[in-house]
Amino acid sequence: MSILLASVLGLAVTTGLLLGGVIGDDVMTLLILYYLATWVVFCPLYLVWTHRQWSRTDLGELEPMAREGRRPWWGTASGVGHPEWWSIQAGVISALIVIAASRLNLFPDQLWLPLLGLLTVAGSWALMVYAFAEKYLDLHLRGEEIDLPDQHADGVPEFGDFLSHSVTVSTMSGVHTRARSARSAVRSHTLVAFGFNTVIVAMTVSLLFT
Secondary structure, rough: HHHHHHHHHHHHHHHHHHHHOOOOOOOOHHHHHHHHHHHHHHHHHHHHHHHHHHOOOOHHHHHHHHOOOOOOHHHHOOOOHHHHHHHHHHHHHHHHHHHHHHHHHHHHHEEEHHHHHHHHHHHHHHHHHHHHHHHHHHHHOOOOOOOOOOOOOOOOOOOHHHHHHHHHHOOOOOOOOOOOOHHHHHHHHHHHHHHHHHHHHHHHHHHHOO
């Protein structure tokens, strides 16, 4: 649902800029603009949808489903599955497209390209944070022990607790884990976040403004 709506809106934005004479009719230019516009629209749609659904759900009801390897219905309705890896791949692709557009000078003298590029990379980073928050939540529902320093006093975690945990790891701050699966997830998350923060974000910002 999210990706379909974003695709339609991305097409509308691209068509509007083309008909308004803001961009040329070069095929490569149109494809890059369509992808960037679609991605910038998709990211907030997916994040809002995901946060709203997880925040309104009793996590205890999902434990049997998680242990059977099934996802809740909105995981399918959002149009994507297993987000931790596709978000990383999409983030890399988005950054490469932004870099290519700036280096090939496909949008000369267009001040909105740096803004669109920054929104694309920022959206990809936010998707990574939410994707790993869902990963930690899934581990918790499967019975793995996840240390959540901000967990509620009653001991029942909410999605926001896993989101805070993911933000902490994504900003390269230290966390404590005991379960082997949780340590593996944190290790993967740390490596991905390091690559994303130091390579993709830094390179994109540098190339966009040089």
